[in-house]
Amino acid sequence: MNAQLKKGALELCVLAQLAPKDRYGYELTDTISQEMSIAAGTLYVILKRFKEEAYVETYLVESPDGPARKYYHLTPSGHEYLKKSLREWKEFVLAVERLTEN
């Protein structure tokens, strides 16, 4: 699958995973890389970009058994971006299906 497409889809997946609840980095990358073979590094690039764009916020939670864990939280503008991306994705998938109907 071509890289651009995969990247776009991946962004959508990250946003969608963060929508229902905040997650910490490892949990997110682990869940997604179970469904598709992706270098966890790529996910960190996406998370970093989302943070720069303020779609995502991070906060630390102290843990009794080790260093603080970093959690990712989807901001309101992140939710908006998720809605928009999901819509675009669905439209795109339908268009491809229509064009490939034989």
Place this chain on the structure above:
Amino acid sequence: MTKLEYLTALEQELRCFPADFAEDILKDYREHFRLGQENGKTEQQICEELGNVHEFAKELKEAEPDLAAAGIRLAPAVLPGSASGEQNKATGAGAADNSCDDQNNVPGYDCRRVQANFTSADVIVRRSPDGLAHAYYRNRGSLDNKLNIRFDCHQEGDTLYLSLEENAFQKRSLFGFASFLVTISKCDISILIELPEKFQDVSIRTKSGDIRAEKISAQKFLAESFSGDIHTDSCEVEVMALKTKSGDMELRNCLADEFQGSLLSGDVSINSCRIGRLNLSSLSGDISGRDNAISQAEVSGTSGDLTICGSLQKGDLHSVSGDISLYLENKTPSELNIRNTSGDTNIRLAYAGGLNARTSSTSGDMEIRYNGQRQRASGIPGRSLTLNSGSEPAFVTVKSVSGDIRISEA
């Protein structure tokens, strides 16, 4: 790959980003390792799962080009578990580290001098397109090699300092045992230095590694390598000083008021150059000059051959066992003083205005031919020949012990 190797490599790749941005990412990665290991994965597995460090950095630079360009970097942060307790070291105002391959991230320096000291790197110095100095660094070596080399580039006053340091400390901490020799193969590291025209001083030193300069104009140009070759092409300098121990030297199309060259075993080749004063010393390599215009030459070769074709006004040429062959094209009278212990000397002059020649050889044959006159001596020990002809003669003196001597018109 171990976790420490991975994180160190990542940290190196992130050096073009601002410190807090990079640190943020490193924190994420450290956490990923920690949690992965808690879940029973090995360091090796986690490294594979995280993916290629260089690819990651590339994607990150594409995703955040502004940040990549803005990075001003200090010396690498000390990773947990490393033996050295060094703090981050600021390398001075305007410190920048250019280990990114992406040339858009490299700052330009407004400076008049450059001083570069490298352990092992091929260096190219060329003219800068934008009036500022730039330095680019590329390390194609193995990971071990990459982890232990630090490229430093910083400006102090009007001088740009460039250096490569091998980080012995970090090496010890990585592998946990006493230091051992690391051989860095010659072509792993390349450094490109771009300098504006009419520069003041250039000084490049490298232990092993070639140095190549193209289209440089400067007051002083100094290049020194232990085992590498030195090439200068189309450079215009007041003083050029080149030194190499076992490498070769080549000058092409250069203009220099003064040239000093010193070699041990390499060959020198000087072509199409205009040089005011040339001072060259070579131990065992050959010296060859073609199509040059040299005002004054002082050449001392030990066992290599010396061949000069071109114009030479004044020459003081010595050889121990190498042959000396001169084909002089200048239309003005030369003044040549030649001493060749056991090598042969052969001089041909295009100058037709006269010749005042004196030769002496203890056991070699001698012959001088000029304008119809001819002097010969062979098999007569301790003989000297003289020939005087013309009103504005070239002066040629040749002394040899066992070598033959031949002087003639071209």
